[in-house]
Amino acid sequence: DAGVIQSPRHEVTEMGQEVTLRCKPISGHDYLFWYRQTMMRGLELLIYFNNNVPIDDSGMPEDRFSAKMPNASFSTLKIQPSEPRDSAVYFCASSLSGSLPTDTQYFGPGTRLTVL
Amino acid sequence: AQSVTQPDIHITVSEGASLELRCNYSYGATPYLFWYVQSPGQGLQLLLKYFSGDTLVQGIKGFEAEFKRSQSSFNLRKPSVHWSDAAEYFCAASGGYNKLIFGAGTRLAVHP
Numbered sequence: 001d002a003g004v005i006q007s008p009r010h011e012v013t014e015m016g017q018e019v020t021l022r023c024k025p026i027s028g029h030d031y032l033f034w035y036r037q038t039m040m041r042g043l044e045l046l047i048y049f050n051n052n053v054p055i056d057d058s059g060m061p062e063d064r065f066s067a068k069m070p071n072a073s074f075s076t077l078k079i080q081p082s083e084p085r086d087s088a089v090y091f092c093a094s095s096l097s098g099s100l101p102t103d104t105q106y107f108g109p110g111t112r113l114t115v116l
Numbered sequence: 117a118q119s120v121t122q123p124d125i126h127i128t129v130s131e132g133a134s135l136e137l138r139c140n141y142s143y144g145a146t147p148y149l150f151w152y153v154q155s156p157g158q159g160l161q162l163l164l165k166y167f168s169g170d171t172l173v174q175g176i177k178g179f180e181a182e183f184k185r186s187q188s189s190f191n192l193r194k195p196s197v198h199w200s201d202a203a204e205y206f207c208a209a210s211g212g213y214n215k216l217i218f219g220a221g222t223r224l225a226v227h228p
Contacts, residue, residue, distance in 0.1 A: 004159065031214060033214070042218055042219070042220045042221065043160075043206065043218040043221075044218075045215055045216065048214055048215075055214075056214075056215070091159060091160070093159075093160075095214070099214075100148055100210040100212060100214060100216070101148035101150070101165050101166075101167040101210065102167075104162050104165075105162075105216065106159075107152075107159030107160040107161070108159050109157065109158055109159045110159055
């Protein structure tokens with residue numbers, strides 16, 4: 001398997017623009033997670049899905065952020081409008097059953113977002 | 117509040133030297149504990165995890181970690197560090213289900 005795939009790997013945009021990050025989980029995995037990594041806050045969970053349904057979005061910072069999972073092989077994280085404080089590395093992860101600790105979350109390489 | 121603390125932001129060791137990375141947790145009950153490694157430009161890879169049983173856990177790449185309930189610690193160790201171990205290491209905890217809480221990370225540099 002190719003692992004979790006994220007695109008783009010790097011994104012530079014200007015404040016106020018819409019940004020869409022994409023993720024393809026490992027085939028057969030029922031859980032998908034979006035994380036954000038910043039110097040100030042470290043790695044934090046934004047939202048996760050089970051079978052394409054959002055289960056917990058309590059980590060989503062504000063209404064400018066939205067996430068969707070239209071099918072089992074694709075998810076998007078959208079920021080509209082983007083702000084400089086959204087600059088971070090965004091990771092997508094997937095797992096088979098979602099049951100820690102027996103299951104493992106597999107991380108993608110991340111998307112480095114820079115908002116000017 | 118639940119939290120994971122990694123007291124060392126940056127550690128430098130010589131190649132061949134031993135390594136210990138510290139991790140402390142604050143949870144209502146004993147959480148499940150994990151160590152991940154992040155190489156430059158890469159995602160996180162699971163090194164090892166603890167959830168019950170033997171308090172000394174073996175992982176990949178020659179790493180091990182010891183769970184100490186009395187100290188609320190889960191320190192990562194390696195007897196002999198290789199240059200390829202240079203990376204950032206994250207300790208994480210979970211109370212179950214799906215949510216991982218990560219520490220701030222420790223960046224490891226290895227001198228030849």
